Amino acid sequence: MAELSGLRETFVRVKETDLHILSECDVTKPAGELTLTFRLQVEHYIEAFPEFALSRAPLSDDKLAVPIIRDMIAAGRNADVGPMAAVAGAISEYVGKGLIDRGCKEIIIENGGDIFLQRSRDCTIAVFAGDSPLSNRVGLQISSSRMPLGICTSSGTVGHSMSLGSADSVTVLAASAVMADAAATRLGNEVGTGNNKKDGINRALDVAGRLPDIRGALVICGEVMGAVGEVELVPLD
Template sequence: MGIRPRKPESYVTRDYRHVVSGDGLVATRVCVDETDLHIFADRDVEKVAQELVVRYRLQLETHIAKNPLFLSSLEPLPLIHVAPPIIREMLQAGIDAGVGPMAAVAGAVARYVGMGLVAEGAREIIVENGGDIFLHRHKDCTVSIFAGQSPLSYNVGIRLGSDKMPCGVCTSSGTIGHSLSFGDADSVTVVADSTSVADAVATRLGNEVGRGRGGKEGVSRALECAGRFPAIRGVVVICNEIMGAVGDIELVKL
């Protein structure tokens, strides 16, 4: 398994990125194999971000080569205390959410790249990785929810205060994207301190909606399940024209 930087055009079109406002920040796109990051920062971070992506992909690929179940398991795996921090965090997120560790991979990469850029001196950072977002801002901002063909898509946002950052905002879907989901939700968006945790829990709650059993029942089931995860701040679930939310979530109409 080699690590290969690539041109952004060689990957899937992510149309939702066209509606992102950088608010005066410098936009960067970093693509390495399957990893495709959209980054906003208060400076040019492309070189450092590329190095960080390669570093964490190498750690992931090395661990998977030695532990193939890490890649394929849909169930939590035991914590390995001697593993690199990103591996331990994904394992713990999987344990906490009741899913396999790879359910947290996009959020974990976004978080570790984002925190790495902060450590290098960046003060304002947004790292988006397939709809999973790490936020480190010194001003309030709003995250728009993309929910596929739902009439609520792009019409609802989550407002986040600067006093609640850094944080992660992650979305899982059973109707759009390439991530594995066993539910019919157009979107399950989770806000948490840790982007890794938000990613894993979004997958779990998306599964709770249930294949072919969406609608009000599925949304209610997912929101009820959300109460089992104290590490998250709140959840928004959208299934066609039905939306439900629970927790410390400030919704805004866009």
């Protein structure tokens, strides 16, 4: 998570959604309301179309669906994964943009490793990579000129997110946290489960260079890491 200077902390937990929010203003009430609104939209769509929750493959667009659903479907199609691969990033982004619409200017929302970032100053984001010796030893330097920004991480060794690979962390930067989340899942799958970490990382980075709408990616497997695109790394103490 980025530095806390001058920001208030708020936590919102609704079922699987667990938001850690930093903002210059008190967002307790609106953040809770927005989280419930967007979770219910996803839940109601799943009730009507169960395949939305079950499919690991892209689905066709539904022009009658609400925007968060259409964005998840589009991100899944762009990354060649199922739409639920983007759900955590989607909740982060939609809650974040909702708070901005309500007058907040400084917003960081983290939801299970998926971040929506809007600040007026440069930030450093620490990268957690489980048991890797590089975990919390490197950070992503993010210029305020690149925000709002989605920074989403998938792992095959940490947490409960679905990943078919063995990467300790795959972090994707994109203008949309929805797309960043879907892309992180895809790249994590590309790393695979073999013993050759460098080959897995190179395979994921090659795919990252061909995915639309992402700005950069960082992959960490054990003591090996690789990056592509607009990734500025800084050492952390």
